[in-house]
Amino acid sequence: MSQKKFYITTAIDYVNSIPHLGTAYEKIGADALARFMRMDGYQVHFQMGNDEHSVNVLKAAKEKGLEPKVYCDEMRGKFTEIWQKLFISYDDFIQTSEPRHHKASQKLFEVLKESGDVFKGDYEGWYCESCEAFYTEKDLVNGECPHHKSKPKWLKEKNYFFKLSKYQQPLLEYIQQHPEFILPEIRRNEVLGLLKQGLEDISISRAGFPWGIPVPNDPEHALYVWFDALINYLTAVGYGADEKKFQEWWPATIHIIGKDITRFHCVIWPAMLMAANLPLPKTVFGHGFVYLRGEKMSKTLGNVVTPLDVINSYSPDSLRYYLLRTSSFGADGNFTWEDFIKRYNADLANDLGNVLNRSLGMAKKYFEGKISKGEEKPEDKLLIEKAKETAAKVRKAMNYLNGDLDYHLALEAIWDLIGTTDKYIDSSAPWTLKKNNQEERLKQVLHNVFNSIRLIGMWIFPFMPDTSKKIYQQLQIPFPNHFSESENWDIMPDEHPLGEASPLFPRIEMNPGNS
RNA sequence: UGCGGGGUAGAGCAGUCUGGUAGCUCGCCGGGCUCAUAACCCGGAGGUCCUAGGUUCAAAUCCUAGCCCCGCUACCA
Secondary structure, rough: OOOOOEEEEEOOEEEEOOOOHHHHHHHHHHHHHHHHHOOOOOEEEEEEEOOOOOOHHHHHHHHHOOOOHHHHHHHHHHHHHHHHHOOOOOOEEOOOOOHHHHHHHHHHHHHHHHHHEEEEEEEEEEEEEOOEEEEHHHOOEEEEOOOOOOOOOOEEEEEEEOOHHHHHHHHHHHHHOOOOOOEEEHHHHHHHHHHHOOOEEEEEEOOOOOOEEOOOOEEEEEOHHHHHHHHHHHHOOOOOHHHHHHHOOOOOOOOEEHHHHHHHHHHHHHHHHOOOOOOOOOOEEEEEOOOEEEEEOOOOOOOOOOHHHHHHHHHHHHHHHHHHHHHOOOOOOOOOHHHHHHHHHHHHHHHHHHHHHHHHHHHHHHHHHOOOEEEEEEEEHHHHHHHHHHHHHHHHHHHHOOOOHHHHHHHHHHHHHHHHHHHHHHHHHHHHHHHHHHHHHHHHHHHHHHHHHHHHHHHHHOOOOOHHHHHHHHHHOOOOOOHHHHHHOEEEEEOOOOOOOOOOOOOOOOOOOOO
């Protein structure tokens, strides 16, 4: 029986600097979804990578005195090291300088050329090398690039063009007929507005650029960086190389991208696919940005907080939790050290960590760590019902077809279960049961508590995989492969020996903020 | 200029679509408990819901006008 496929991608990143918090946010968000779908029984291909054919990359390499390819391979190591530290469970990591990608890009170019949607024409204009972009007169500020405050060059060259204008109407119709194609809805409305303004044909190559994918049969020209970048989603699943694999995985189920590049993924990319007669990705999801104390983070501006700052000071999972808990994936979020520490202590140390710790403490003290079923009571229902409700809420929050990826609501629901478990402990008062020698009732209370913790530990897996595993270690239960194996209440075996308690998130007592 | 988001307790936010006693988290104050990471549980104080008009029996919520903040405006996720 073949499993249902789920092909998820993130945007590929420029390698002129190492990942900052915003880049990490995207990968963490995508990872949460990928993990959730795997646990929910899908066969997942989670694709990531680096975007290398850029002028800025070439410059960065030169500054270090390295060949671009050598530099890019070095950066790959730096990127993947961070992704692995953050437990990003990607299945494949592509570099656009790889031969497989050159072949796929060239193939797509040829297909488009044959279909007549790629043609040669004149292009001229003000060109900013930092932006790798042409600007019109009115875009310039005092004759300078609005982003880099540097004087652009007047360039004129023969380029290859893509007939984007031809796809204005088909795209409009497609987007209107497929509301799930662009999410959240606000991004969709933006793109629709854009399309109504009209589309112009766009240049897709550069003459004499040494660091790029050569245009087939015209090696003086290289493909323009974003043109080849988009094609990575095809390359990764075997386009032009492994037809069987390609048929299996394409189209992508969801592209996770930043809200600033919806133009490429929701207009140019689908137009390219239409031109090549390939199916379109099911969904393009434009997530929000992370702001640092309200100030936008940017590689160009240099006010960057790296994920390593947080990982090294605290833990990968605490960063994952913080970023996913604050708002929905579609909306913008904030990062401040003060807020991070607050959440860490309140949610991770006091709630999640403590509920496990106190429960293990009781199990050890009252039953030497071995728990069994005992005497049930009607008031147990409340906790059991809450656990069921949690599953439903998490599933609902993760279903992006509702319009957004509500990680914050999923986590809120799980934390509600943690709170209910704490209340259940307090109202059942195991210490009093012990004093009154109500052994059987005491057994059942702990049995229920650990069932609840077991489920909490499972539901947090997509968001905090490392913590999830640690909880299962302390419970001495093998981690399930799928939610369905362990979703039901009451599957703790009798006489189950629990493991040793160890704080998951030691409280942060100092104020080491340095933002 | 255009498009979009937002202005609700000290802080961060939900509620606005589908009007009907203003809610959550953190912080603060008081109490409880002792299994736990000075944790957890219970209770409390604290709000002109940006402003001015309007509709309505009733407006944070709908309508009109205005003020203020913040994004995006062709390639920074």
